[in-house]
Amino acid sequence: MQTYSPLFSDFYQLTMLAGYFAEGIHETPATFDLYFRKPPFQGSYAVFAGLKPALDFLENLQFGDDDIAYLRGLNEFTPEFLDFLKHFRFRGKVTAMPEGTCVFPREPLVTVEGTLAETQYVETALLNCINFQTLVATKAARVTTAAGRKSVLEFGLRRAQGPDGGLSVARAAYIGGIRSTSNIWAGKDLNIPVKGTHAHSWVMSFPDELTAFRAYARCFPKNCILLIDTYDTLQSGLPNAITVAREMRERGEKLLGIRIDSGDLAYLSKEVRKAFDAAGFPDVLITASSDLDEYVIDSVNREGGCVDIWGVGTRLATCAGEGGGALGGVYKLAWCNGLPKLKITNDPSKLTLPDRKKLWRLINPDGSFFMDVISLEREVPQPGDRVFDPTAPLLRSRIIPDNVRFESIRHTVMENGSIVRDESDLACLADRCVSQLERLPEGSLRLLNPHLYKVAITAGLNDLRTRLLRELQQ
Structure with a gap:
């Protein structure tokens, strides 16, 4: 397990936390979703990775005396807030899909529930772990798909973004299908064959x-x-x-x-x-x-x-290529103190999806994936339901066919701040990735102009978003 400092965060997360504390709203219940808006490398999918290190950070989040001393020296925070940090822990709930799952734009990859203080402060660390490893796993999947039945070795340590970046590359590349590395440290810590x-x-x-x-x-x-x-x-x-x-x-x-x-x-x-x-x-x-x-x-x-x-090596470890460099995952407030929350801007593509949600994968009779549907937490979509485009509130989309099977693809992985679903066997995660890629619709793995996988939202979620949008605009 990689150990991370509790200061593994942006400064503005801490100032917001101090502000919530000063305003007396730090214990307000809140829910955040982590997702991305655009597939990397001009492709059609991403391979989810980085959850395990993210959960390790959450489970072990604790400010030590030296951390408090450093923060006191910044002369930005009150003694009362610093005393609060001494006892600060993450005791929330996390819902996520398993690593190695093929994922798509707008889908809530990870949902974090807890107090406003807990859920806000961990944003940067979660995005850091999941954005980078998901990007590398996706690049690795593209490389292994292009290689076909031939073996691929990961040689990227010397060009990776620092020591931890090198270890993360080896781990995520393994999940994406590259099952050996030149990185001796990764061989020892992650049990990856070294070559x-x-x-x-x-x-x-x-x-x-x-x-x-x-x-x-x-x-x-x-x-x-x-x-x-x-x-x-x-x-x-x-x-x-x-x-x-x-x-x-x-x-x-x-x-x-x-x-x-x-x-x-x-x-x-x-x-x-x-x-x-x-x-x-x-x-x-x-x-x-x-x-x-x-x-x-x-x-x-x-x-x-x-x-x-x-x-x-280099182009894997640095995720080089058109549409690479960064995944662009974001972490947005979806629910707070009993109310659904919606963010709107002048850019319609950045419109968020409000409230607590579920993610469903619709599976054809032959086992291949048909489409994904995002619903409100209380909804259970059915064949024949109308669904809508998640990027355009007024654009009506397709009707769910009768012959598909619905599968909820996210699970509770952390409860009360403790990991309850630990999937750390890299071989199993890599096998899952292989299976997922094989079940994508035809054309999804093309390097140029791939088939774009369908993701939709239910009528209930679309109606809620439309109502909130109208209220905010008025």
Whole structure:
């Protein structure tokens, strides 16, 4: 479990908390929803991740004496408020879907209920944990989808956003389908298989390439993968690797594979495959790296490349790409002191969904996903119901068909500040992601112009939002 400081927050969360305390409304019951408005990477879905570290933060939230001393030194807060913080804990309720679930815009991924003080202060930490890991898990799912049946390794530690970012990348990438990492820390703490080869500096440290390859084969005869592009991939690295493969065979050993880290990966991998096959080594694996992402992998595969293992680093760890960089998840007040709450702005896309809600997934008879429906907490949608577009209050949408099955896909994961549903087995979360991706409608996994999954709201929720909108506008 990663330990987080209780000061893992923005300063304005603390000033709001102090303000609620000063106004005597800090114990007012409130409900917040965490969701995103737009799928990342110009795709159609996201893979939910980051819940476990978020819950760990909530369960262990407690201000220590050194935290109170630091806050006192800011000269911003009253002694009474600082004394309140000494006893401050999160004792609320959290509802969420399991990690590894495919999720879509506007859906409440996480709902937090408790006092206004509790639910407000934790906003930043929850968004930090869930925004980043969901983004990485989504990128990983896109990469593994593009790779098809070929293995993918996570190599992103050196370009990740700091030490904790590197650990979060390894965890979220595993959930998204990348089931090994170069990160030793992640291997120990998260029980993720660790993999790696050697760098160009290994080759350059020896008098020549062949000597370097022979030395590496002697040191690691059971897991020997040679990096063949230090000088010239086809004219030097490839023949030297074949020489070492023959020498290893004579000793009763086996060259596991080679790695290419530059150049035209489609062309080079095909040439390398032909050479190893002709030399009698059809089982030697070809690993490719070098700023890979889902688009490069898809392109190499379409050109007939012969890559067996993809090492994906920078563009995964930094979530690079069109529509990447940040998920853009938000955390909005939906209910307070018995009343539904609605936020409106000049931007209609930022209109919130009021009140406490449920999320339903409608499933076709063959097990595939048809659409998702957001309802009020007391509603149970039925076949034949009218549903509406969540982004346009006056836009009537489709009618729910008769042959779908309704499944409530969120559960209570924390009660009275304690975790009550702990799903921390990464292998199970990754398996769930695979199953979810397979059940999406046809075209949802396309890299370009994917099918957009349908999300709707019930008539009851639409009527409530329309009424509140009219009242606020008047």
